[in-house]
Each structure stands twice: as structure tokens, then as C-alpha cells.
Amino acid sequence: MPNDIARDEVRRLLDSGALALDVLPASEYEESHLPGALNIPLEIVDAHSTKQLSKDKLIIAYCHDTQ
Amino acid sequence: MSARAAWRLESLGFTHVYRYSAGKMDWLASGLPIEGAFASAPCAGDLARRDMPTCVFNERVGVVRSRLPNDWHVCVVLNEQRVVLGLLRESALRGDESAVVEQVMEAGPRTYRPFASPAQLMRYFKKHEERTGALVTTGDGVLVGFVLCEDVERVQRTSESATSV
Numbered sequence: 001m002p003n004d005i006a007r008d009e010v011r012r013l014l015d016s017g018a019l020a021l022d023v024l025p026a027s028e029y030e031e032s033h034l035p036g037a038l039n040i041p042l043e044i045v046d047a048h049s050t051k052q053l054s055k056d057k058l059i060i061a062y063c064h065d066t067q
Numbered sequence: 068m069s070a071r072a073a074w075r076l077e078s079l080g081f082t083h084v085y086r087y088s089a090g091k092m093d094w095l096a097s098g099l100p101i102e103g104a105f106a107s108a109p110c111a112g113d114l115a116r117r118d119m120p121t122c123v124f125n126e127r128v129g130v131v132r133s134r135l136p137n138d139w140h141v142c143v144v145l146n147e148q149r150v151v152l153g154l155l156r157e158s159a160l161r162g163d164e165s166a167v168v169e170q171v172m173e174a175g176p177r178t179y180r181p182f183a184s185p186a187q188l189m190r191y192f193k194k195h196e197e198r199t200g201a202l203v204t205t206g207d208g209v210l211v212g213f214v215l216c217e218d219v220e221r222v223q224r225t226s227e228s229a230t231s232v
Contacts, residue, residue, distance in 0.1 A: 002073035002084045007097060010087045023072040024091070032103040032182075034094055042068050045075045055080050062087040062094075063068035 002061070010034075010060055018058040034062065096206035098181035109222050111188060112181025115203040115212025121145050122168055124152055129164025131155065141199055143210060144172050150208040151178060157199075178204040181211055185222045192216050 005013070014020060020037035022029045029039035040049045042063070053059070073086040087093075095101065098112040120142045122131045131142055142160065144153035153172030162171060179188065179201050188201055200215040 002070070002077060002086045004088050005085045007087070007089060007093055007099075010085075010094075011099070013085070018085075020087075021072070021076075022091075023068055030104055032091065032095065032101045032105040034091070035100055035102055037102070042072050042075075045072050045079075047079055050076070050079055050081075053081070056082050058083040058085070059076060059081055060085045060087050061069045061072040061076065062090045063072070065088075065090040065092040 005060070010062075013058060013060060016058075018060055019053070021059050021061045023061055023063050028064070037062075093206055095182040096180040098205065098211055105182075109185060110181060111179045111183040111185075111201070111203045111214050112211055114185070114188075114214045114218045114222065115181070116215065116218075117212045119143055119213040121210070122155065124167075124169040124172065126168050127164065128155070128160065128162065128166045128168060128171060131168060132160050132164060135160065141213070143202065143213065144168055145210060149210050151176070151202055151204050151210050154202065176202055178202040178208070179214070180204070180206060185219050185226070188214060188219045189223055192219065 020034040022033045022037040022039045023042040023045065025041050026039055069086050069088060069090060073084045076084045120135050120139050122142050122144055124144050135142060140157040142155040143151060144155060146152055153174045154176040155168060155172050159171040181203055191201060198216060200213050203211040203214055205211060
């Protein structure tokens with residue numbers, strides 16, 4: 001079960017090398033995103049779009065807010 | 068949306084998946100660095116002056132006034148966590164010096180998040196005939212700074228002149 005984390009923990013993990021994964025549409029990602037974030041919109045999160053990611057990579061998924 | 072994405076990632080075999088449920092709005096509202104097209108555009112967080120005077124709600128107006136820098140005509144009322152409780156306007160600062168801040172402050176003043184655009188601020192200033200400025204806080208209400216109308220007007224003029232070239 002994915003753990004829900006807050007901003008301070010997000011910052012700490014990003015500083016430690018975690019990957020921020022922006023699952024918003026590309027247009028919103030292009031406007032603004034977390035530093036270093038990768039964009040894979042929710043509707044295309046699948047084996048193909050994530051094949052470049054290591055399975056044991058620490059990933060933080062986010063969208064706009066609590067939607 | 069992020070919950071579904073996180074679950075989907077786990078179903079694909081990823082073993083260390085977290086979910087930042089408060090998301091991008093929380094990040095932006097805290098004034099943290101971003102990347103993307105909006106990263107270089109000036110926003111309220113960039114324009115907010117951090118040196119604005121502050122006070123607490125149980126001080127006397129005369130005490131606050133005595134330490135007010137000459138170029139400031141407002142004072143932000145904070146609690147111990149630096150959450151904005153109110154705003155002391157010039158009229159209150161010039162008023163009864165024995166009054167307690169809590170009695171004369173503007174309670175629950177309008178605040179903006181750091182990612183608000185100069186255009187948004189300008190619309191607010193015009194609509195409400197605001198001549199001083201606006202408070203900028205995080206989503207938790209913690210003070211970031213105070214944006215002066217003159218700073219927003221300057222940025223808007225620069226932006227308009229760049230557009231018209």
C-alpha cells in the first residue's frame with residue numbers, strides 16, 4: 001500500500017535521490033512541476049511508459065492536490 | 068489521481084512508492100522552487116517583501132507604532148507560529164496608542180499564495196481600491212511576506228512594455 005507523505009518528507013526524499021513522478025497532463029507539467037520531476041500522465045502509466053525506471057527506485061507520485 | 072497512480076505503480080512491480088497527496092498546489096503554496104514555464108515568471112512570492120513589520124495581538128498600538136520603520140504604514144499581526152491573524156492598517160496605527168492590537172486590527176485579511184501572478188494581484192488591488200498591498204502566506208497561513216502595490220505596478224508596466232515591443 002503506497003504511503004502518503006507530506007511536504008517536508010517529500011523534500012527530504014527528493015534531496016536523497018527519490019524521483020518525483022508528475023501524473024498530471026503534459027500541459028500542466030510544462031507549466032510547473034517539482035524539481036527534477038518526470039511526467040507520465042495517469043492514463044498512460046503502464047509497463048511501457050515506466051520501463052526506463054528501476055523497480056526499486058523510490059518514487060513519489062503527485063498530482064494537483066487531493067483529487 | 069496520485070493514489071491511483073501510486074497503486075498502479077505498485078501493480079507494475081515498483082517496490083518503493085509514495086504518494087504526495089497534497090500535491091503540486093501544496094508545493095506551490097509553500098513557495099518552494101519549481102521547474103517549468105512558470106518558473107521564470109515573477110509571482111507574489113518573488114515580489115513579497117520579507118522585511119515588513121510584525122506584532123502580536125496583545126501589544127499596545129503605541130508600542131507597535133514606536134518601532135515601525137518610516138517607510139511602512141501597515142503591520143502584520145502574527146501568532147507564535149507566524150500564522151497571520153490580522154493586519155494593522157495605517158488608520159489604526161495612527162489611532163489610540165493605548166488600544167490593544169486585537170481590538171483595532173483587520174481580522175482575517177485576504178491573503179495570496181506565493182504562486183499568485185502580478186495580474187491577479189493587480190485585479191484585486193483595483194477591485195478593492197487597495198493602495199498598500201497584499202499579504203502572502205503559505206497554504207497553512209504562515210506569513211511569507213507583503214507585496215506592495217508599487218512593486219506589482221512596476222512589474223506589470225515592465226511586462227506590458229515588453230509585450231508591446
